Amino acid sequence: MAQQQWYKGAVIYQVYPRSFQDSNNDGIGDLKGIINRIDYIKSLGVDAIWISPFFKSPMKDFGYDISDYRDIDPLFGDLNDFDTLIEQAHARDIKIIIDQVLSHTSDQHQWFLDSRENTSNDKADWYVWAEAKQDGSAPNNWLSIFGGPAWQWEPRRGQYYLHNFLTEQPDLNFHNPDVRQAVLDNVEFWLKKGVDGFRLDAINFCYHDAQLRDNPAKPKDKRQGRGFSEDNPYAFQYHYYNNTQPENIEFMRDIRALLNQYPGTVSLGEISSEDSLATMAEYTEGGDKLHMGYSFELLTDDYSSEYIRTTVETLEQRMTEGWPCWAFSNHDVERVASRWSDNGEINPTQCKMLTALLASLRGSVCMYQGEELGLGEADVAFEDLQDPYGITFWPNFKGRDGCRTPMPWDDQHAQYAGFSSHKPWLPVDMAHKAQSVALQDADEHSILNAYREFMAWRKTHTILLEGDIEFIATAEPILAFYRTLGEQKMLCVFNLGATTASMPLPLSVVTEHNELSHHTGSVNQQLLTLPAFGCFYAQC
Template structure:
């Protein structure tokens, strides 16, 4: 039986928290669940509807929590189940929903499932992971590549077979063609739903299934750097990924997953999709009301952000996705911060204000990443301080993801920007960025002209404009500087226009006549 759903997420605003870097409560240099609980008031005051917590489950931390060794327990580094209960209760008391990040395409190699699977070819979990014999010459079974570099296959001496890993060698891929794996994963989903979470962010949701025949991916030639999900220095971008992900069987499992989630009131799921054609997968995975509630791909997570580029993205979205529901993010824990990515070394405040207004005006759900509301630039992390295995492997032409993961800037006067526990002299797991000091939350909170105040005012105003939350979106003609569209809901029409350039602009807009825009100018006008 389907439980009632308030659709709180539909047009809502979700605030992503990277737990390691949000707030350290016990002085060990790593953020934790009690620290998050302490700072929830900041998110509530911002005006968000819910939070998304990156993984806090038991893990050897080779990929900082995205390598899970127990799906149903908290890693001691972050606290306890009781700490998570306190977090959920406090969030709910503040009117915030709680979504958790689940990584089901792969586990840690220390997960008991994998330890049993690799022990022999005939144990009860022998088929729970993707195992394959070597070719006659000893090479891996096909040409699939790991996103983190090299072959996606790792030799295991116990089974004398290769196992698949789309990421680190310590992150073996589960075999979703095995019914027992699907059942076990759904059991983990149910555990947290019974605990009281309000939804899931599903990591690499299109990676669950692989081609049974293990066919080679076709080549695509030299990468042009157009895919923001993959560094152009990474050979992963040299293939069309037809067979190692986005398989048709995935849709059937997502229907099983949705049927379970729908038994719990007011719950939702958002999927991360990394694919050669991300918008097509968003359409496929959110269509029909029986799979994901919403999904996001990487079209707004690259460097291009001109009005014509964005017009092209949204035009294709309307053509391909139709009634499917997107979740728009312009920064997250895997991508350089938007202030630097779009604004360069000295990002104009006008650009950041315009980017916020644009993101919060689109049809769909908005996902903010911690520090977006402060305008934090990408941190520069020295090689000796790097933690990200991806960045260490690809250095120096790709510096990894640490630059967007440095500790949150809470207090400008504190040595560690207020991230650490009071009185602690422990060095944070990543160095704080001095470029963030003047942008700390306590400096911006009382300044009506600050970016933080802009976000708060924008979110408060947006709540009273149904067209921006529920409305359809109609693009106006493409313009070299100005992106413009109309949001409409039950007779309310709101014209939204954004000058995404450093130069003044003049443009004739339907319902508003000829409008003069300052650099980075924004217009909201009922029509």
């Protein structure tokens, strides 16, 4: 892929550093741990690593509350370790993408410590402050994703500050040009360190409505969560005013202008709005904003072929200029092997099919660590919970710890599955030990080896990296589409169900011969029959 376009069709492997590999045996993963496992990541055939936050932080939200954007928290190492990681990844032709959390900081960031003191200091207008109503209540009805009002009283200033997430994560005031420039300067610090791009956390949350207008109520039948629990009051509102403001478009242009000064670097925006697909299209159009958009639309419980087809088709209709990025799992949602399981049990054949499906959609792909092993959601006891989100909403919503438990590296006899020799920050799931890297490495039919085989095969088919997509009307549980590139055309068919399913084939289809075990199915008189969770690829 050309340097400027390497991200198109790229497979981006997300590393959650706390849980990937512990190199100093304190129970927490770190940058040296990633370096020690860099050859494993290379073996997956991925193009880039996205590393979740490793910056200095009080860790109230495990790194998404940053107190110093230009330094590394000692839990994870130091700047020299990061330089080594960049060097080792680049030596293996792997790009490094890092999280940037721009909309808010930690309440321990020096900017906020200064801002909260009074209304006249140099940073007084760097955060979103507002007067109380006459009765002393919050300025408006905005809610925090993590529960309760999005406003916290600060007695030093005698005002409320806005926090769309935790109380300890105050929102920056992007209406202030000094804030925008300071944020861009922090981004450039890492560009100068040699990173290849940024995953921009909650990027549509940077701006708020300057008039602080109330959000309207949402009818009960419309309260469908995207990345948050549906019994969370946050779902009770249309979030028209606390995020996704029109002023944010110009800031997207500022980010792109900065990245253009560092050729080959890319931006991937995480977007969660009232119409995330429309926002993804808006934030990536014109070639002067984000390179890619990414949302929670396929991180839901709906596993039907109709939902997947409608979601992708809707984005295709709207995103006529930008480039999508799709994911089935990440550090914020239940792992897909459990979430889309037919009966609560992990099905290896289904896991292999889901990898093929995700990597066959038009766009780039984010794969979350452990997805290549088919890991399911870990069952974390209440007394072991770390996630403040889960602690608040227990037991209806158990939070995000179940998808964040340590990677199982060694066989089931290793005490902590090779992650650490010290008790980990979250317990290793017993079921994960039986899915360890060591055991799957030795099994030629494992989910891990099927993953490697498919990714290697995909790289030999440019049509899957860059081609257009056109869906075929099919009955459940079949999902089928064409990928086209110039004169080339490939049919991709997936059985999402746990029983055999069939569909008629066009006369033009000639079966592509290959030895991949997860390319399954038989053709008899133009009728394609797929076994449970089967896949089929054919040249047309």
